[in-house]
Amino acid sequence: xxxxxxxxxxxxxxFCDGCRSGKVIIERSETFSGFSNTIKSGKIIYIEPEAxxxxxxxxxxxxxxxxxxxxxxxxxxxxxxxxxxxxNVSVMTGAMKKExxxxxxxxxxxxxxxxxxxxxxxxxxxxxxxxxxxxxxKIFVYSPKIFPEAAVxxxxxSTPYFGFCGIFSVNAVPKSEDARQYMKRNKKTISxxxxxxxxxxxxxxxxxxxxxxxxxxxxxxxxxxxxxTTVYDSFYSLKNTLRR
Amino acid sequence: MKKTIKFLIALALLFSVTGxxxxxxxxxxxxxxxxxxxxxxxxxxxxxxxLDAEFILFRHSTISVGIRxxxxxxxxxxxxKDYYDGPTYANVxxxxxxxxxxxxxxxxxxxxxxxxxKLFRPAPYGPFVYASLQAGxxxxxxxxxxxxxxxxxxxxxxxxxxxxxxNYKNLPFFLPEAGFGYQAIFKNKFAAGMKAGINYTIFxxxxxxxxxxxxxxxxxxxxGNIANVKVGLSAYLQIGYLF
Numbered sequence: 001x002x003x004x005x006x007x008x009x010x011x012x013x014x015f016c017d018g019c020r021s022g023k024v025i026i027e028r029s030e031t032f033s034g035f036s037n038t039i040k041s042g043k044i045i046y047i048e049p050e051a052x053x054x055x056x057x058x059x060x061x062x063x064x065x066x067x068x069x070x071x072x073x074x075x076x077x078x079x080x081x082x083x084x085x086x087x088n089v090s091v092m093t094g095a096m097k098k099e100x101x102x103x104x105x106x107x108x109x110x111x112x113x114x115x116x117x118x119x120x121x122x123x124x125x126x127x128x129x130x131x132x133x134x135x136x137x138k139i140f141v142y143s144p145k146i147f148p149e150a151a152v153x154x155x156x157x158s159t160p161y162f163g164f165c166g167i168f169s170v171n172a173v174p175k176s177e178d179a180r181q182y183m184k185r186n187k188k189t190i191s192x193x194x195x196x197x198x199x200x201x202x203x204x205x206x207x208x209x210x211x212x213x214x215x216x217x218x219x220x221x222x223x224x225x226x227x228x229t230t231v232y233d234s235f236y237s238l239k240n241t242l243r244r
Numbered sequence: 245m246k247k248t249i250k251f252l253i254a255l256a257l258l259f260s261v262t263g264x265x266x267x268x269x270x271x272x273x274x275x276x277x278x279x280x281x282x283x284x285x286x287x288x289x290x291x292x293x294x295l296d297a298e299f300i301l302f303r304h305s306t307i308s309v310g311i312r313x314x315x316x317x318x319x320x321x322x323x324x325k326d327y328y329d330g331p332t333y334a335n336v337x338x339x340x341x342x343x344x345x346x347x348x349x350x351x352x353x354x355x356x357x358x359x360x361x362k363l364f365r366p367a368p369y370g371p372f373v374y375a376s377l378q379a380g381x382x383x384x385x386x387x388x389x390x391x392x393x394x395x396x397x398x399x400x401x402x403x404x405x406x407x408x409x410x411n412y413k414n415l416p417f418f419l420p421e422a423g424f425g426y427q428a429i430f431k432n433k434f435a436a437g438m439k440a441g442i443n444y445t446i447f448x449x450x451x452x453x454x455x456x457x458x459x460x461x462x463x464x465x466x467x468g469n470i471a472n473v474k475v476g477l478s479a480y481l482q483i484g485y486l487f
Contacts, residue, residue: 081274084274084275217364218364219363219364225273225365225369225429225432226364226365228274228432229273229274229365229366232270232274232275233270233274236270236275237270
């Protein structure tokens with residue numbers, strides 16, 4: 001009889017595994033499946049990732065060196081994870097070459113800001129509900145739009161697909177005393193969301209819309225192994241979504 | 245009652261497998277599913293060499309299977325109280341060392357279930373709890389133990405005793421163990437970890453005709469992981485490579 005209880009505990013423990021995996025929400029446009037073949041055979045150009053990490057209760061709220069190191073790690077992980085998942089990508093950074101730096105500021109920086117703005121204006125499901133325990137997939141009712149002039153980039157780089165990854169992290173629980181104090185002290189709200197997450201966005205500049213957006217919850221103390229697995233898992237999800 | 249439990253187990257099994265396979269996120273440490281590792285340090289008095297392969301089943305659960313060898317030559321020590329039930333006498337707590345070193349070999353198969361505890365760290369990284377079972381065979385050569393003779397040496401104030409030699413081959417033993425540990429991954433490829441736990445050795449002497457004294461000797465000499473007839477402590481240091 002005892003062995004049954006042990007087996008039961010084992011299986012329940014395994015079952016709870018998935019419940020403890022953190023939240024992932026994947027949203028894609030209705031047109032995404034139409035693009036999947038061209039994405040697989042073509043290329044996605046990733047804009048330099050952005051890490052926004054707020055350390056509440058510390059003397060220095062933002063540690064720019066830490067953020068920069070995380071951005072570098074994300075770039076490295078994007079390249080490796082995409083290669084292992086057989087997705088053709090290249091990452092554009094302002095620091096790559098002097099000639100590219102000018103082009104980066106003129107074109108990519110605006111595109112990046114526009115993607116961030118479009119993303120910020122969206123409802124973040126991780127803020128609102130706790131019911132998503134595993135990977136949830138949705139389709140955009142209306143795909144978020146970016147500025148139409150970016151279409152010129154598809155001619156320059158011969159691909160209309162541009163990607164952007166980022167991290168947003170605040171070491172406070174929403175509505176907690178820490179979070180309230182932080183907002184009071186800085187006379188502002190944390191604009192991008194309340195939780196800490198990794199986001200992965202792909203835009204099609206030819207029709208000026210975000211076609212894929214993934215939000216993945218991460219811990220506040222992000223370190224290299226967590227980044228490595230998070231970015232890999234994100235590309236793994238992208239690969240699976242492209243198959244459908 | 246039995247039917248209900250069986251039904252619940254079937255339901256839990258079904259949900260656990262389907263829930264993890266269909267709905268779950270990507271399992272494994274960035275797609276890497278197998279960790280080959282070795283045990284560096286184990287046992288009370290000798291190094292235990294073993295090779296384990298840890299398979300990542302789900303996001304936080306792994307199963308390891310492995311093989312373990314143990315080979316050691318050691319003095320055998322006996323306390324007089326271990327083999328003599330008579331009246332107390334002098335030097336009762338002083339261990340007696342046998343004139344010949346015994347060699348002990350074991351070969352065991354190991355199966356281990358681990359559950360990693362950190363929410364955002366996928367297996368096999370982070371703190372974990374584990375439960376394992378070793379099943380193997382024990383071989384003792386040049387083993388010796390004291391045997392008390394019924395007569396009592398009044399002049400020496402101790403019982404007469406004599407050495408008995410023994411060799412035993414392939415005595416089966418089982419060793420269930422449970423504990424906790426921590427495993428870290430370096431450079432996304434190399435693993436290093438430690439674990440500590442308590443174990444209980446099931447070493448049935450009545451099946452093989454092993455004298456009680458021999459088992460006590462094995463326990464006193466080799467202790468810990470191999471042949472402790474009671475609850476023992478164990479510690480392991482492991483290094484590995486993640487595929």
